[in-house]
Amino acid sequence: MKKKIAVIGSTGSIGTQTLDVVMQHPEHFEIVGLSAGSNIELFVEQVNRFRPQKASIANKSLADQIRSQLPQGVELFYGEEGLVEVAAGTDAETVLTAIVGSAGLPATLAAISEGKNIALANKETLVTAGHLVTDLAKKKGVALLPVDSEHSAIFQCLNGENMEDVQQITITASGGSFRDLTRDQLQHVTVEDALRHPNWSMGAKITIDSATMVNKGLEVIEAYWLFGLGFEQIGVLLHPESIVHSFVEYRDGSVIAQLGSPDMRVPIQYALTYPQRWKSTTKRLSLAEVGRLHFREMDFERFPCLRLAFECGKIGGTAPTVYNAANEVAVARFLNQEISFLKIEQIIETALASHHVLDNPDLETIKEADRWARSLASTI
């Protein structure tokens, strides 16, 4: 029987690579739900190719534009309810969350409520409301399978081990587009410079997050929720080649790492086939060809957003929500050329400094903190 999958955020970097993986195994996968933001041309093509039960696009006017171009039998929805419909309203076994930002939270919670396993790329959702997402997943007995390459690596290194034996996990960081620039040099970098990532081709938001190191900050908090470790057990190491995707150190001193060519289709596929491993067309890793790998201690002064993420993570409550929301707005403003690169960290820091943290927030409190941070971050 084919494994049924819904993809939210299907037109983005992770979304298209997910459909790539699906096309490599047409006899094993079936797409039953697709949703996207505003790239309607590609979305129409995808819906015609995969003929899902349900499809959804960002808003009504886009839905009206594409309705006549969709095949018969596909139910079309739009907006936040449409997203929820695609995530939770099909007979998918797994929902791959490839949407960007905390906008993915309601749909992710709805999918978990319906007992669907989550192949999780949308890290902002876990950062924003980690306790709600993981509690509900536990209650519903559904798996949260990491798509993020570092978390997939750690997940693979933990296979068959006891969590009590874990000393420490280390998340590797490529360093992003500006890893070799000084803080002084960062003052005048442009959007174009920032979008040129040395190792990965990704969506605009995460590419900027890699340059500010916010991405690693989000990943630290993501790891905290996925693996249930303390923040003092989570380390970050600069590794420019992105070959060692992350590693786990055990109490006997053994270190187990996961390696591979940088290709997101590998962790995407593993999240969809776990616990099996299937063939893949990824470029094989030749360590002889690579020759050398480099590692450097992380500099928290050079990358203050990483320091802030650890601080927020330890504080908990609504602090990570505010960190994430302020960053989402700041990145959008930077991409819009409204603010300079270094303003991103200032906006996050200011939002956190003005925020009164609430402990153990419910969904309404999370949404309120998210709105509050967005509104503040758009005026700083």
Ligand code: NAD
């Ligand atoms: P992207 O910008 O390329 O794609 C985002 C997708 O979400 C698009 O399909 C867009 O249309 C859709 N979308 C955006 N807002 C929407 C809305 N309101 N309603 C419905 N759809 C909406 O982003 P990406 O790089 O693919 O990243 C997606 C997620 O995966 C992010 O959370 C990112 O942090 C994470 N991630 C990405 C990579 C990568 O290599 N790109 C690696 C690890 C994790």
Ligand code: MG
């Ligand atoms: Mg990652």
